[in-house]
Amino acid sequence: MAAFNFSAVPRSSSQREAISSLGVPWRIFVIALVVFILTLVIWAGMEFGYSPYLKSEIKKIDAKLESLSSTFSEAQQKEFSSFYSQLYNIKSLAASHPYPSKLFEFLETSLYPTVRLTNFQADLGSGEIRMEGVIVSYNDLANQLSVFQKNPNVESVSLDTSRQLEVKDGGGVFFSSKIILNKKFLFNSEK
Numbered sequence: 001m002a003a004f005n006f007s008a009v010p011r012s013s014s015q016r017e018a019i020s021s022l023g024v025p026w027r028i029f030v031i032a033l034v035v036f037i038l039t040l041v042i043w044a045g046m047e048f049g050y051s052p053y054l055k056s057e058i059k060k061i062d063a064k065l066e067s068l069s070s071t072f073s074e075a076q077q078k079e080f081s082s083f084y085s086q087l088y089n090i091k092s093l094a095a096s097h098p099y100p101s102k103l104f105e106f107l108e109t110s111l112y113p114t115v116r117l118t119n120f121q122a123d124l125g126s127g128e129i130r131m132e133g134v135i136v137s138y139n140d141l142a143n144q145l146s147v148f149q150k151n152p153n154v155e156s157v158s159l160d161t162s163r164q165l166e167v168k169d170g171g172g173v174f175f176s177s178k179i180i181l182n183k184k185f186l187f188n189s190e191k
Contacts, residue, residue, distance in 0.1 A: 095187070099186060099187070100122070100124060100186075102185060102186055103122055103124070103129070103181075103186065106151075106153060106181070106185075110147055110148060110151060111144070112135065112140060112143070112144050112147070114135055114136045114140055115133050115134075115135050115140075115144060116133055116134045116135075117131055117132070117133040118132050118133050118134065119131065119132040119133075120132075124186055126180075127155070127180055127181040127182065127183050127185075127186055128178065128179070128180050128181075129178070129179040129180075129181065130176070130177075130178050131176070131177055131179070132174070132175065132176045132177075133174075133175060134165065134170065134172045134173065134174055134175075135172060135173050135175060136172050136173070137172070137173060138162070138164075138173055140173075141159075141162060141173050141175055145157055145159060145177065148179055152182075153181055153182050153185040154179055154180070154181060154182070155180045155181065155182055156179070156180045157177065157178075157179050157180075158177060158178045159175060159176075159177050160176040160177060160178060161174075161175065161176045162174065162175040162176070
């Protein structure tokens with residue numbers, strides 16, 4: 001059988017230098033130990049300090065809600081819920097409701113005084129306006145169409161037909177046009 005001797009053997013200076021150069025692992029161990037202890041302290045603070053604080057705050061708010069709900073009877077709570085529901089429905093209906101008065105305001109501010117409308121149709125759902133009328137000259141007609149195009153509430157303008165009227169018919173230029181308005185303009189209740 002072999003005998004093992006674990007006694008301390010004197011080491012030379014070169015062996016001691018080799019062992020001291022291996023000092024890096026104990027430094028990594030110290031850093032890891034500090035990070036572990038710091039993590040442990042943060043966990044303990046959260047578990048035994050912050051968590052009970054949050055639970056007590058939740059209990060306080062629950063108590064306030066309970067006392068608030070007991071101040072109103074069941075019938076009052078149902079009445080309030082019904083009233084709120086009605087208000088919400090009115091708000092959503094008003095948001096989807098077109099405002100035809102805006103259409104007339106648009107025409108009043110955009111039409112030349114020399115335009116005489118003979119036919120007018122409006123589809124508020126699509127924002128399309130079809131109009132026929134008589135204007136003094138082609139120059140005025142071109143200017144009128146330009147005014148419509150420059151309006152920020154107008155998406156597109158098109159001239160369908162135009163023709164010079166005879167003097168016996170009153171003179172001027174007959175025109176038919178289509179204007180498509182921005183839908184936000186017709187549905188937005190704010191001016």
